Amino acid sequence: MPVNSTHYLFLSLLLFSIGIMGALMRRNAIIIFMCIELMLNAVNLLLVAFSKIYGDADAQLFVFFIMVVAAAEVAVGLAIIVMMYRKVHSVDINILNRLKH
Amino acid sequence: MDIYDILFWILSAFAVGCALGVILSRNPVNSVMFLIGTFFAISGHYILMNAQFLAIVNIIVYAGAIMVLFLFVIMLMNLNADVEPQKGQLVQLAGVISGGVLFLVILASIKTAKTESIDKTSTDIGLIADLGKVLFTRYVLPFEISSVLFLSAMIGAVVIGKKEETKSVSKEDESEMKQFL
Known part of the structure; x- marks a missing residue:
């Protein structure tokens, strides 16, 4: 059975679900952040697959802009995590639910 | 089954295995290494689909810059010693069930999607000259x-x-x- 669009749909759905499970299972804020990156990459993979199927360059530019936004997001998010570690000496998200101390 | 299909299955197995390693390994440094493996597998998919520019950008930006940033932060906080308290078994089970239910729901909805065959001949829409023209006009x-x-x-x-x-x-x-x- 040759590879078609359904294979790419299933693959990126699987990667996205693994990212969701990781974000719900783990308590380490950095790991949750990495799972969000995994979900973004699953979507990127699907966009590139549809760009290949329909022969359109716009989807690949959307992937490019998603990477740009993800880079900015990682810079700000890691700064927030470092600041939080400096205050409470932990990256456990259960400590964050108080929001004051 | 031609070389495209074989490479697709190998890269898919590698990507899913590394993604499972990200969420299952206890040590955060190992998670970062598995995530870098996932990004390389996805870059392999991009090369397979003639998106060379995105494959290189994915390796340089994601595997090169962002993951090194993650590694810096993890080693700065000295988290590589495994001191992280785990969530309770019940919460972990609830997370897996919620993710699995989401997987099944979307699977049921895309099951009837129209199947488009992939043209395996080489195209040049993913090359940097073509993408640059679209990027700087539209x-x-x-x-x-x-x-x-x-x-x-x-x-x-x-x-x-x-x-x-x-x-x-x-x-x-x-x-x-x-x-x-």
Whole structure:
């Protein structure tokens, strides 16, 4: 059975679900952040697959802009995590639910 | 089954295996290494689909820059010793069940999607010259706006990550001024 669009749909759905499970299972804020990156990459993979199927360059530019936004997001998010570690000496998200101390 | 299909299955198995390693390994440094493996597998998919520019950008930006940033932060906080408390078994089970139910729901909805065959011949829409033409004609405004986004993210990261010394200094100044008064 040759590879078609359904294979790419299933693959990126699987990667996205693994990212969701990781974000719900783990308590380490950095790991949750990495799972969000995994979900973004699953979507990127699907966009590139549809760009290949329909022969359109716009989807690949959307992937490019998603990477740009993800880079900015990682810079700000890691700064927030470092600041939080400096205050409470932990990256456990259960400590964050108080929001004051 | 030609070489495209074989490479697709190998890269898919590698990507899914590494993604499972990300969420299952206890040590955060191992998670970062597995995530880098996932990104390389996804870059392999991009090369397979003739998106060479995105494959290189994915390796340079994601596996090169962002993951090194993650590794820096993890080693800065000395988290590589496994001191992280795990969630309770019940919460972990609930997370797996919720993710699995989401997987099944979307699977049921895309099961009947129209199947499009993939043209396996080489095209040049993913090459850098073609993408650059589209980027600088139709998408030139989002491109310029993203530079403003980068600038604001950079300033925001510096402001957030800065140590709060100015506030304490100003408080000292206030107390000094009260004493003086």
